[in-house]
Amino acid sequence: MSIPRFLDIEYCQTDDALFPTAIAWSLEDGQMKSVVIAPDEAWVPDGADLGDIDLFYLEEQGVPILELVRELHEDLPGQTVYVDGIDPDETLIDLIFEAVKQEAPFEIAPIAELVTDLDAGTLEDRRRELMFEEGLEPQLPENGVYALLLIARESGLLDDLFI
Template sequence: MQLPTFLDIEYCQTDTTLVPVAMAWSLSDGRMKTVVITPEDDWMPEDGELPDLDQRYLDEQGVPLLEIVRELHEDLPDQTVYVDGLDPDDVLIDLIFSAVGHEPPFELASISELITDLDRETLEDRRRQIMIDEGLEPQLPENGVYALLLLAREEGLMQQD
C-alpha cells in the first residue's frame, strides 16, 4: 500500500531571511527520515549567529545541503508531498534546492488538499490535539510529520496496525 508522504521543516527566522535548520519526511512505506541541516554561509546574519540556536550543534550534526537534496531526489521523486500548511515550507524548500542549483523532485501541497472533508481550521485543531495527546514537541520536525501520519491514519488514508 502506497501511503501519502509528509514533510516538515524547522527553521529560524532572522530580520532578513528564513534559515532551515532541520527537516523530516515520511516515505511511502511509512518510514520516516530526519536531518539537521548545515546552513549555507549566505543564509547567516551579518553577526554569524542564529537567534536561539546552537550554531556549533548545527555545524557538527548538520548534513550538507547537497546530501539532503540527493536523498530527497531518491526518496520523493515525482510525488506530492503534504505539509501542515502553517510554515513557509515552499519558501524553505526553494531555498534549500536553489542553494545547490536543483529543482525539487516533488510537489508540495497542504494537508487540506489530501483531507478535503475537513476545513483548514478543523485540520489544524486535530493536528494540534494529536501533538498534545502524544506528548510531541511541536518544534521537532519529526513530530510534525508523525502527527500528520497519525491524522492521515485517523482519516482512513492508512491502514491501522
C-alpha cells in the same frame, strides 16, 4: 496501498535570516527520515541575529545540503508531499534546492488538499491536539510528520500497520 508522503521543516526566522534547521519526511512504507541541516553560508549573513539558534551545533551536527538533496531526490521523486500548511515550507524547500542550483523533485501541498472532509482550521486544531495527546514536542520535525500521519490514518487514508 500507496500512502501519502508528509514533510515538516523546522527553521530559523529572525529579522536577519530565514533558513531551514531540520527536516523530516515520511517514506512509502510509513517510516520517516529526519536530519539536522548544516546551513548554506549564503543563508547566514555576517553578524546576523539568529535568536536562540545554535549555529555551531548546526554546522557540526548538520547534514550537508548536497547530501540532503540527494536523499530527497531518492525518496520523493515525482511525489506530492503534504505539509501542515502553516509554515513557509515552500520557501524553505526552494532555499534548500537553490543552494545546489536544482529544482525540487516533488510538489508541496497543504494537508487540506489531501484530507478534504475537514477545513484547514479544523485540521490544524486536530494536529495540535494529536501533538498534545501523544506528548510530542512541536519543534521536532519528525513529530510534525507523525501527527500528519495520524491525521491521514484517522481519515482512512492509510492502514494502522503503517504507523
